Amino acid sequence: VVSTTALVLLFLNISLLNGQSPPGKPEIVKCRSPDKETFTCWWKPGTDGGLPTNYSLTYQREGEKTRYECPDYITSGPNSCFFSQKHTTIWKIYIITVNATNRMGSSASDPLYIDVIYIVEPEPPQNLTLEVKQPKDKKPYLLIKWFPPTVIDVRTGWFTMEYEVRLKPTEADEWEVHFAGQQTHFKVFSLYPGHRYLVQTRCKPDHGYWSKWGLESSIEIPSDFPTKDTTVWIFVAVLSAVICLVMVLAVALKGYSMMTCIFPPVPGPKIKGFDAHLLEKGKSEELLSALGCQDFPPTSDCEDLLVDFLEVYDNEDEQLMPPHSKDYPGQGVKPTHLDPDSDSGHGSYDSHSLLSEKCEDPHAYPSTFHIPEVNEKPENPEENIPCIPDPQSISKEGNGPYFPTDESKSSTWPLPQPGQHIFRSPYHSIADVCKLAGDPAGALASLLDKAEKDILKSSKTFETGGEGKVDEQKEMEDAHSETKQDASWPLLREKAPLIHGKPPDYVAVHKVNQDGVLSLYPKQNENGHQPEKSRAPEGNKEYAKVSGVMESNILVLVPHAQATNMALCEEPAKKAPPSLEQNQSEKDRASLTAASSNCRGPLGVLDYLDPTGFVHSFH
């Protein structure tokens, strides 16, 4: 052994000195089958040891013991072995070994175990063709066509191939890859006109490796290549139209409720004393007078719409206000048929309108006189419109003591409504009075009754001073009942203003005539303060309480402490003098003292008129 080793070492030394050595171990690089019928193996030689080296490939198949040598070293190039169909068996393991041999020795590679079916890698597809197609009435596209590699047998189904296509504009960096399945054509729709495109394909067996990308083909996309996708826009347009239609339908069907929900109806302004009828007729004078505006432009007094003055006249010249309903249909007044007992919501609405219609001038009250309950006889417009006194007498200045009505809810006075500012004052509305005037005998009793009822009603709801009112009412009633009792109250008896249930109606004593009859105005908005001003629920009422009846049948009125009001401070004062002027001779009649201020101050002090100022004959 020692000698053998020595010899080998000597031999190696000699070889090394010569630069010769056995070949290095070759290595099998890969084996590939392009068609599942043949395959090729390539190896990488090791060092050749400085000597010419032969390489041989041997293989053995599964289940066989025979070792074979490579049948073809040439077809696939150097360092390769090509296995033809004859030598290819699939679903069997091949054990392949490459031997390198030179003069010095040989070396063998590691055996490679392969099964042909797992090493399938086809060639790229062939005959790639590109064509831009622009069919009529259809979208244009690029048609890419190719063929499978020549050796592949797809027809019999032995080989199942899948393809991939990629394309890009010449200047782009990234490829756009599309999987084409088992088909050999592909259509591309989204292309930029005027660009040059590069296209490539590759393929893969159903279970195997992808081929390399095939040869590039390029094509120029014509500039008139339409790329707009109109279908999307059509869809969007149709969808928008449908949505709009649905919305329109929804609005149309439920428009009213929607609109009322979004935009609640704003109560329309109502001008107190506004007679649309007159407007139609074109009688501006009457209209203005109905509005109570003696002079135009309206003074500040005219804004006092909430003051209803109940004017009682005893002469037939008094014009009766037309029924409210007739006059102001537009205002939404539903006067005549209002049930005194029904407190519907629109009473306030109506009353507002009523108030607004009426001019601040208390004489405008004719409209306010449209007491629903009173207007059981709508056919008697005269009764309802008795209260348009002649301008002069109607002037606010001429008003005697008056009792401010609850302004806030004077507008509601057509309807007796518990929730509203009830007519707290025991004063009868002018309408009532007018009615009495118009038909003293017949209407009086009914009016009075109604007024009483209303007053009672209103007084019930009105806490403050209710009792006082009731008392007053009772007094009045007593006075009424004793028709013959008080000579000073003939008018009252006859023409006792009916206290309609309208909460806001207050009666202001306009004047006292010789017979001791009080001329009352429904006090709406004294001194022309904001008619629509909303008052404190209970505070806005101005009314004067009758504190007592004097021996000469003169009502002593006292301001109600609780009455709040809009400051109608000056008017009373203004009004007092004219009455004084008018009826100097009858000053002794009035025992009422006009409050100098006549203002309903914030305290709600009611101003009452100086009775002396009222002593003047009516008319």
Add this chain to the structure above:
Amino acid sequence: MDSQGSPRKAGALLLLVVWNLLFCQNVHSLPICPSGAANCQVSLRDLFDRVVMLSHYIHSLSSEMFIDFDKRYAQGRGFIAKAINSCHTSSLATPEDKEQAQQIPPEILLKLILSMLYAWNDPLYQLVTEVGGMQEAPDAMLSRAKEIEIQNRRLLEGIEKIVGQVHPGVKENDVFSVWSQLPSLQAADEDSRLFAFYNLLHCLRRDSHKVDNYLKLLKCRIIYDNNC
């Protein structure tokens, strides 16, 4: 409001019905024959499409399973050398290249396929059981094993139907390949056990590929007359 709502609902319903009628006409409803239905008439083309799809899927799963297992457990163990000629279905005279496959009559080929599928029923069941018991087995392997087992049964049914249409009245195949490697799967020795798994997965991968290839051949031959 209700009166407005009901006409709208009716209109929407009508629109839906019309839509379905208009646009759903072209849909062919492929009837799936419930097993046991005698008069089920699925076309041969649809049957072949279905079985080819199943066989392709099964082989994909098997291939993934093997590659996964090989990478994880069998590196450097030289299992491949030991797995030579160790599949239990090697006794079946299956064609081993294209010429042989094209020379075999279709019905015989179908029978061979059936035999192979029958031969794999038991091993697949055992595979699922043993993989489930293997603590170190990844979840993917277990799910794939289960899926292969399920799909294999469906494939079997499909091919039986094809055989019933192509070659009715054929006798039951008597050749059974028995798989006897269960003890190896349950061996205590880890190396033996892993090799048993490796061998099973290797054979499964190969046989599933055979079935897939044969079916694709048959499909092109029977349905498209060798002009796929």
